[in-house]
Amino acid sequence: MAAFFGAAAVIHTPCSVIYLAPTLAFKVKKPVDLGYLDFRSPAARLAACRAEITLNAFLAPGVYRRLIALPSPLRGAPSDAPSDDRSLEAAQSVAIEMRRLPASGMLDAILAAGPLDEPRRQAIVDRLSAFHAACPDGPSVAAHGSPDAVAREVLTNLDECLRYAEPAPAGSLPPALLATLRARAAARLEALRPLLARRVEQRRIREGHGDLHAGNICFDPTAATHDNPTGLIAYDRIEFRPDFRCKDVAAELACLAYSCDAAGHPQLADDLCRRYAQRTADTDLVLLQPLYRAHYAAVRAKVHAARAAQPDAPADERAAQRSAARADLCIATAYGLPPALIITSGLPGSGKSVVGRAIARALRADIHQADRIRKSLIGCAPTDRPGPDAYTPDATRRTYAAVAAACAASLAAGRACIADATFPTRESRAALLLEAARVNAPAIIVHCHADDAETRRRLAARTARNTDPSDADWQVYLHAKAAYYPPADDEGRVLHAADADPADTAARVIARLAAGA
Numbered sequence: 001m002a003a004f005f006g007a008a009a010v011i012h013t014p015c016s017v018i019y020l021a022p023t024l025a026f027k028v029k030k031p032v033d034l035g036y037l038d039f040r041s042p043a044a045r046l047a048a049c050r051a052e053i054t055l056n057a058f059l060a061p062g063v064y065r066r067l068i069a070l071p072s073p074l075r076g077a078p079s080d081a082p083s084d085d086r087s088l089e090a091a092q093s094v095a096i097e098m099r100r101l102p103a104s105g106m107l108d109a110i111l112a113a114g115p116l117d118e119p120r121r122q123a124i125v126d127r128l129s130a131f132h133a134a135c136p137d138g139p140s141v142a143a144h145g146s147p148d149a150v151a152r153e154v155l156t157n158l159d160e161c162l163r164y165a166e167p168a169p170a171g172s173l174p175p176a177l178l179a180t181l182r183a184r185a186a187a188r189l190e191a192l193r194p195l196l197a198r199r200v201e202q203r204r205i206r207e208g209h210g211d212l213h214a215g216n217i218c219f220d221p222t223a224a225t226h227d228n229p230t231g232l233i234a235y236d237r238i239e240f241r242p243d244f245r246c247k248d249v250a251a252e253l254a255c256l257a258y259s260c261d262a263a264g265h266p267q268l269a270d271d272l273c274r275r276y277a278q279r280t281a282d283t284d285l286v287l288l289q290p291l292y293r294a295h296y297a298a299v300r301a302k303v304h305a306a307r308a309a310q311p312d313a314p315a316d317e318r319a320a321q322r323s324a325a326r327a328d329l330c331i332a333t334a335y336g337l338p339p340a341l342i343i344t345s346g347l348p349g350s351g352k353s354v355v356g357r358a359i360a361r362a363l364r365a366d367i368h369q370a371d372r373i374r375k376s377l378i379g380c381a382p383t384d385r386p387g388p389d390a391y392t393p394d395a396t397r398r399t400y401a402a403v404a405a406a407c408a409a410s411l412a413a414g415r416a417c418i419a420d421a422t423f424p425t426r427e428s429r430a431a432l433l434l435e436a437a438r439v440n441a442p443a444i445i446v447h448c449h450a451d452d453a454e455t456r457r458r459l460a461a462r463t464a465r466n467t468d469p470s471d472a473d474w475q476v477y478l479h480a481k482a483a484y485y486p487p488a489d490d491e492g493r494v495l496h497a498a499d500a501d502p503a504d505t506a507a508r509v510i511a512r513l514a515a516g517a
Contacts, residue, residue, distance in 0.1 A: 001028075004074040005095075012313065014306040015039060015240075020100060026078065027052075027096040028070070034306060035160055037240040042092050049096050051239040059131060059209065059234040062223070065097045101233065107217040111263040120219060121268070123230040124256075125275040128212075131234075132249050132280075135206035144246035145205030147193040153243075154189060154295050158182045161298060164305035164325070172305040172325040174507050177333045180514045181298060184336060188291045195284060199248050204282065208252045210238030210245035213259035213300070249276075250285045254292030258300075261293065262331055264357070266364040269293075290335045297332035301325045326503040330362035330510045337363070337513050339416045341407055341436040345423040345487055346448035347480050348472030349455040349462070351499070355448055356418040358502035359509050363416040368406040370421030371469035374399040382469035390471075400428055408435040424484045426491060433492055442516055444509055445487045445494045454499065 002010050005026045007019035014034055019026040029045040039045050046067075053064040068081035069091035078097065088094055103109060110116060143149060158181060165175045189196075199205065209216075216236045223231035238244045253276050257269035277285040304325035308318045342359050344352035353369065360367050372382050377398060380386050389395070403419055410417035423429045429445060436443035450458070455477060462468050472480070487494045493512060497505040 001074060004070075004076075005078055012307065012310075012317070014303055014310065019095075023100055024065075024078075025098040025100045026068075027098060028093060035163075036244075039240075042094075043089075046088060046091075046094055048240050049094055052096060052237070055237045055239050055245075056235055058134070059127070059237065061233075063099050063101065063233060063235055065099060067094050068097055069094055101218045101220055101235070105219040105221070105231075107214040107219070108259070108263060110219070111214060111260065111265050111268070115265065116268055120230050120232070121271065121275070123219075123228070123232045124217070124272060125279055127228065127232050127234070128252070129276060129279050132206050132208060132252070135208050137203050137206050141207045141246045142200050142203070142205045144243050145196065145200050145248050147189070147196040149243075150196055150248075151186075151189045154185050154291070155182065157295065157299055157302065158185060161302050161305070161329075164302065164309060172308050172322040173301060173329050174326065174511065176511050177329050177507060177514070180511070181294065181329070181333050184333075184514075185291070185294065188336075192288065192291060195287060196248075199250070199284070199288075204248050204250065205246060206249055206252075207242070207246050208249065209234060210241075210247065210252075211236060212252050212255045213296070214256065214263060215259065217256075248288065248292070249280070249282070250288040251292040251295070253285065254289050255296040257289065258293040258296045258331065261364055262297070262300075262328065262361060264361050294332045294335040297328045297335070301328035301332060304328060323501055323503040326501075326507050327358065327361065330503070330506045333510050333514055334362045334364070337416075337510075339411055339414050339439075339441055340365075340513055341411060341417055341419065341432065341441055341443040342509060343419045343423060343429055343432050343443065343445045344448060345421070345429060345445055347422060347455070347484055348470060348477045349458040350448040350450050351458075351497070351502070352446070352448040353420055353468075353470075355446060355497055355502045355505050356420045358506040359446070360416075360418050362506050362510055363418075365416035365418050366406075366410040367418045367420060368403050368410070369469065370399050370403050370419075371471075373402045373406070375469060377402060383467060385471055400431065404431050404435055407432060408438070411436065411439045411441050422480060422484070424480065426485065426488070429487060429491060442513055443492060444512060445491060446505065446509065447487045447494060447496045448498075449486070449496070450499050 002019055005019040006021045009020040011018040015030055015032055015037060017028045029039045029048055031040050033040050049067055056064050066083050067088055068078060068083050069087040070093045072092055161173055161178055165171050165173050165178055216234060218233045220231040220233055223233055253273050257273055260269035273286060273289060304321045307313060308321035308325060344356040346352040356367055374390060375382055375384060378386060378390055403421055407417045407419050419432050433443050456474055459474055459477060463473060495508055
């Protein structure tokens with residue numbers, strides 16, 4: 001089928017296949033029943049495709065072009081495929097023809113490269129506030145924002161996640177996290193019932209987008225207009241379930257904010273919510289963020305887990321989707337946890353920085369990396385190679401003291417933090433634990449380790465890339481190994497991570513923090 005569309009790439013989601021040609025994209029619904037949608041019949045798929053074109057006209061003008069009936073067997077070219085009503089209704093499968101959007105303009109790609117600039121931040125708020133103001137808000141819409149309706153949606157989604165819980169075949173989601181998340185969601189929903197009822201009275205429930213995450217937002221210069229100078233397009237508005245579109249505007253913002261959190265930009269997430277709340281005089285929006293962000297993180301976890309469980313997914317994609325599912329469930333569970341200190345301790349090349357980043361995304365945590373701090377103390381850039389003078393015992397003491405001070409500042413400000421360094425002795429780790437004890441913050445030591453062969457491979461690859469702040473090579477590793485004392489269980493809560501998927505280690509950390517919360 002890819003050849004029929006002239007596609008250079010193919011993207012699978014749980015319910016669709018997207019074929020990417022040079023200037024066009026073609027979206028085909030899969031004949032699947034996922035519980036929350038049923039596309040098994042041609043009529044259901046055709047109705048969903050028609051609705052998708054209509055619903056996306058406001059936020060994605062000119063992107064959704066037409067429907068085409070797919071001949072069986074496929075022959076000719078998409079331009080030859082019929083698009084009249086009779087042909088569409090007779091076809092076993094149809095495709096939505098779309099204008100292909102620039103990959104470099106996708107918000108998730110932008111966030112992977114760095115922070116979002118001021119004009120685009122404001123454009124998101126301006127575009128969404130105008131969209132929501134124009135969205136229907138009558139009684140049939142408002143009913144979906146009632147306390148009972150919100151509770152039903154949130155808890156039903158978590159119940160649906162159970163089909164992807166371990167140890168079921170192709171299971172991706174840790175059952176302990178699901179249980180913790182459901183219990184916390186039920187408690188939050190009960191506590192928020194008066195506020196949820198007030199939101200209905202204030203007409204904050206709108207028939208909006210329904211899936212407004214960073215992967216569904218694009219800045220396309222060719223779409224720029226006087227009213228939309230950044231060319232902001234939001235696409236993939238949910239078409240298969242009207243109730244999924246009928247949301248509190250706080251939920252729509254939470255969906256976007258969660259995806260910013262997941263991309264490692266928690267300050268952007270909070271900034272967008274603050275700007276939107278100011279723009280719309282919505283003083284209660286922030287109070288609903290923990291509930292709704294956790295909900296959308298769990299929704300995305302379910303979507304990733306569903307794709308990982310599909311038999312047509314290649315092994316490498318299944319592994320990636322499983323890891324993404326666990327990462328999103330960690331984020332969902334972490335909302336509402338108290339600020340914590342996580343110490344990633346280990347020898348060079350043990351994976352502690354990679355693990356630290358995975359944990360930081362879940363906890364929305366600051367990362368204080370000794371390698372970067374060491375360079376900053378002597379006025380060097382992170383990838384400068386200053387030589388042995390930067391690694392004297394006195395320089396190392398100053399570095400570790402600065403890491404401890406940075407962690408103390410994060411905890412005092414109410415933010416979780418990751419202390420990323422070798423921390424070779426009990427004393428070096430105890431200094432960090434003391435900072436957590438001073439503010440009564442939970443602390444976990446994550447001991448990262450790998451065998452010599454894997455470590456040597458990682459160090460060689462890192463040296464070749466020359467983009468990492470660490471200066472450690474194989475000889476440095478051997479020297480450090482001789483003086484390293486691994487964390488012992490009597491030092492506090494210690495978690496040992498040996499060559500595990502970082503998402504798995506993050507899940508274990510979140511589970512321990514949640515158990516003690």
